[in-house]
Each structure stands twice: as C-alpha cells, then as structure tokens.
Amino acid sequence: MPLTHLVNHQIRLAARPNGMPKTSDWSHTTQAVAEPLEGGVTLKTLALSLDPAMRGWMNEGKSYIPPVGIGEVMRAGGVGTVIASKNEQFTVGDYVSAGFGVQEYTTIEKDEIKRNGLVKIDLRAGSLTQWLNVLGMPGMTAYFGLMDVGMPQPGETVVVSGAAGAVGQTVGQIAKIKGCRVVGIAGGPAKCDWVVKELGFDACIDYKAGPGAVRAGLKEHCAKGVDIYFDNVGGEILDDVLARINRKARIIICGAISQYNNTAPVQGPKNYLSLLVNRARMEGIVVFDYADRYHLAVAEMAGYLKDGRMKSKEDIVVGLNTFPDTLLKLFNGENFGKLVLEVARD
Ligand SMILES: NC(=O)c1ccc[n+]([C@@H]2O[C@H](COP(=O)([O-])OP(=O)(O)OC[C@H]3O[C@@H](n4cnc5c(N)ncnc54)[C@H](OP(=O)(O)O)[C@@H]3O)[C@@H](O)[C@H]2O)c1
Structure with missing residues (x-):
C-alpha cells in the first residue's frame, strides 16, 4: 500500500x-x-x-x-x-x-x-x-546537569526536587553511584517511599506534608548542609534549600515546574544572598548543548541498567x-x- x-x-x-x-x-x-x-x-x-x-x-x-x-x-x-x-x-x-x-x-x-x-x-x-x-532526554539532562554542573564528590550531600519524576529519579541514582548522600523532595508518601526503598535514596521529604515540611526535612536529613541542589521545581522549595547550602555549593537550575502555569510573573529566589555568603553558584543547563556527548552518557547508563545499579x-x-x-x-x-x-x- x-x-x-x-x-x-x-x-x-x-x-x-x-x-x-x-x-x-x-x-x-x-x-x-x-x-x-x-x-x-x-x-x-x-x-x-x-x-x-x-x-x-x-x-x-x-x-x-x-x-x-x-x-x-x-x-x-x-x-x-x-x-x-x-x-x-x-x-x-x-x-x-x-x-x-x-x-x-x-x-x-x-x-x-x-x-x-x-x-x-x-x-x-x-x-x-x-x-x-534514562537513556533519553531526561536521562541526559540528569547526567550532564549533575556531572558537568554539579560536579559531585564522594561524601557530598545532594538534594534533588521532583525526585520521583523522569529527571529526578536518575539524578538521585547517579549521585548514589558517585558516592554521595542523596535526599529527594517529592509530593506524597508513595513517591517518597519509592525513591528511598526502590531507588536507594538516603531520605525523601514530602513537600505536601504541610507548611514548613521542606525546611524541617532539610534540617533533619541534611544535618551537614547541602553541597549540590538539583532544582526541578523552583519557587518556595528553591528558597528553602538556599537557606541550607554549604560553602561552595552548586545549584543546578534545570527547571521550575512550579512556575510554568503562572499567570503572575515568575517567583525568583528571595534567599539568593545565600550564594554570596556561601561563595556558592547557581547555573542553568539546557540538555541539547550536550548532544555531541549523549553517546558517552548512554553507554554509562546502559551499563548501570545492566548491572542493576540503575532502575527506571x-x-x-x-x-x-x-x-x-x-x-x-x-x-x-x-x-x-x-x-x-x-x-x-x-
Ligand atoms: N533544562 C533542561 O534541559 C531540561 C530537560 C528536561 C527537563 N527539564 C526540567 O526538569 C524538570 C523535571 O522534568 P521531568 O520531565 O523529569 O518531569 P517529571 O518530574 O517527571 O514530572 C513533573 C513533576 O513535577 C512535580 N511538580 C508539579 N508541580 C509542582 C509544584 N508546583 N511544586 C513541586 N513539584 C511539582 C510533580 O511531582 P510531585 O508529585 O513530586 O509534585 C510532577 O510529577 C522540569 O522542570 C523540566 O522542565 C529541564
């Protein structure tokens, strides 16, 4: 035909x-x-x-x-x-x-x-x-955002929002593989349970648990502060994490889904002076910039899928x-x- x-x-x-x-x-x-x-x-x-x-x-x-x-x-x-x-x-x-x-x-x-x-x-x-x-666009975003901009070191504390989503699930698992302590932020107990029990995150904060839940959760689970924040959501959660960053922290601005359907102007970070105090930086990432290196990340992630260290x-x-x-x-x-x-x- x-x-x-x-x-x-x-x-x-x-x-x-x-x-x-x-x-x-x-x-x-x-x-x-x-x-x-x-x-x-x-x-x-x-x-x-x-x-x-x-x-x-x-x-x-x-x-x-x-x-x-x-x-x-x-x-x-x-x-x-x-x-x-x-x-x-x-x-x-x-x-x-x-x-x-x-x-x-x-x-x-x-x-x-x-x-x-x-x-x-x-x-x-x-x-x-x-x-x-994991082998497609979200996985590439997670890999290059974390590795190139976040530059994780063993023993550092990584926080990732949107933790049970496409990008977030992979960010947290790569960070664990690289020897970091990983704390997720996600909406609801089912998602939080899954990232801890199935994906091996060290903890997960349910941001829908009530006012102040993120601040209290960060205090409990990031006792030594936050070295890397992989931000998928923006808004108030970004401000709460900014209040707990360490000296020389790296914040990856991947997305701000809490702001995408706003009819009012985008809410910027109120706590940005924490970057000054902590000699820290925030950097945006657009995944398409890494297209020439996708094959390298795909090969690494396919290896993790095969040996069971990565789930999707x-x-x-x-x-x-x-x-x-x-x-x-x-x-x-x-x-x-x-x-x-x-x-x-x-
Ligand atoms: N820069 C780049 O190149 C690039 C590439 C890909 C993706 N991104 C960005 O990465 C982020 C995640 O994308 P994805 O594809 O992985 O999506 P996803 O996390 O699979 O799905 C979106 C999730 O966002 C959460 N969410 C929605 N509204 C929220 C709010 N008001 N506050 C907090 N969380 C909220 C929801 O999870 P909960 O149930 O946990 O609320 C929802 O499941 C997005 O911001 C996206 O734009 C950027």
Whole structure:
C-alpha cells in the first residue's frame, strides 16, 4: 500500500494558553502521510515523551528554542520505527528516536535529519520507553546537569526536587553511584517511599506534608548542609534549600515546574544572598548543548541498567487523543515516573 493511503492523526496548537492548557488550546487534524524524497525517511510513532518543557514551547517569546507556531503540530520527542527509507543509513524496521511531533507518522527529509535529532536506538541497551527516560532526554539532562554542573564528590550531600519524576529519579541514582548522600523532595508518601526503598535514596521529604515540611526535612536529613541542589521545581522549595547550602555549593537550575502555569510573573529566589555568603553558584543547563556527548552518557547508563545499579520507572498512558489531558498530569503531580504517551503498539 502506498504511504499516501495512510491517515496521519495529529494534534496541533490552536491557541496560546493562559495558565493551565485547556482543551480549546488544541485542534485534532488528519493528513495523508508523505513519501520521503531522496535521502529522507518516514517514521511511525510508537511512543511520545511528554515533558514539562512543552508548556514553555506553547508560549510566545524568546527561549532556548522557538515557540511552536499556532496551527503547527505540537513538538514532541519520541521513539518509533522506520516505515520507508530513501537514506542508506536507515532501513525499514529500524528503531529510532526523533522529533516526531504529536502525530502518528512523520516524514523527515535529508537536510532536516540532524536538526531533528533522528538517531537509531539499540533495544539491547534498554526498552523503548527507557529510551525516552534514562537513556533519553531526561536521562541526559540528569547526567550532564549533575556531572558537568554539579560536579559531585564522594561524601557530598545532594538534594534533588521532583525526585520521583523522569529527571529526578536518575539524578538521585547517579549521585548514589558517585558516592554521595542523596535526599529527594517529592509530593506524597508513595513517591517518597519509592525513591528511598526502590531507588536507594538516603531520605525523601514530602513537600505536601504541610507548611514548613521542606525546611524541617532539610534540617533533619541534611544535618551537614547541602553541597549540590538539583532544582526541578523552583519557587518556595528553591528558597528553602538556599537557606541550607554549604560553602561552595552548586545549584543546578534545570527547571521550575512550579512556575510554568503562572499567570503572575515568575517567583525568583528571595534567599539568593545565600550564594554570596556561601561563595556558592547557581547555573542553568539546557540538555541539547550536550548532544555531541549523549553517546558517552548512554553507554554509562546502559551499563548501570545492566548491572542493576540503575532502575527506571515510566508512567505509560495509551492513545494519541488523550494528549491534552495526559499532559496535565505533569503539572498536578499525577504522573509517577517518566510520562510516556503510547501511540501504537510495537
Ligand atoms: N533544562 C533542561 O534541559 C531540561 C530537560 C528536561 C527537563 N527539564 C526540567 O526538569 C524538570 C523535571 O522534568 P521531568 O520531565 O523529569 O518531569 P517529571 O518530574 O517527571 O514530572 C513533573 C513533576 O513535577 C512535580 N511538580 C508539579 N508541580 C509542582 C509544584 N508546583 N511544586 C513541586 N513539584 C511539582 C510533580 O511531582 P510531585 O508529585 O513530586 O509534585 C510532577 O510529577 C522540569 O522542570 C523540566 O522542565 C529541564
């Protein structure tokens, strides 16, 4: 059957949200699948990575990547298979990771391949969904954020927020492997129990346990202060950790999910003078800057998965059409592990 007989269901950005995205911010469209030109490939989506960053891509304005345009297919990374190839580096049936977009099929032409990030993946190193988690973009964020910016030393205390999420679960496990004491911060007892009992964190603070819970938890579990804070959430939790940092502490600004749906201006850190007092630093990280070194981190993490020192948890929701509701799970804490949208069965 020619590819053009296949119907591609897509989800496009219909409007820029104000606060939490609504159903009316999306439109559902269909299109025939395009045959690739010389050097191009056509891919079938198997699973998509749902990421907090998607909320930022829906906003107008300057960022590290241009916003998704109104009427465009929503940007999304994913994993899938090659169903047509006019490129000698890809064969029908290959498994790949790529910028698929929130749709069932995508055709990537030759000069778009590098920019798109299309690469083959090896399922001997990890499962399809692990390629969206520990071996994929969140895992790379955890690895390079912690190792390059955090520079962990054995015996240091590392605190990570969003501890049971995609990035956080991997940050904590790498820090343990590197000989650090690790304290997570997460929402609710189930997530806190999991990071301690399953992932081997030394402690986890439930920030939803009541007012003052983070401050009290840090005092109890970081008696010698905090050397590295891997910040996924921003807001008040960042201020609470700033109040407990050690001299020469490193704070990795990875994300600030508590602020992404704000309708008021972003809340900056009130306790920033703690950086001065402690000769400490805060540094932002954008994972794409490390693309040339992903293969090194993937090899190291695949080794840890194989020898059992690294675990990964994915929260898989089925169905492309559920995308608008499923995305919201990230912002109300309903996802438990890396949020994945299964679009088609392998
Ligand atoms: N800089 C980069 O290159 C880069 C790359 C990837 C990700 N990131 C950032 O890394 C962070 C984590 O991303 P992820 O993909 O791993 O997501 P995730 O942690 O798997 O999911 C998001 C989690 O954030 C927590 N959360 C939501 N609202 C919160 C709030 N108001 N206060 C505190 N926690 C809240 C929820 O967990 P609880 O149940 O614990 O509240 C939720 O499950 C995000 O900020 C993201 O933007 C940055």
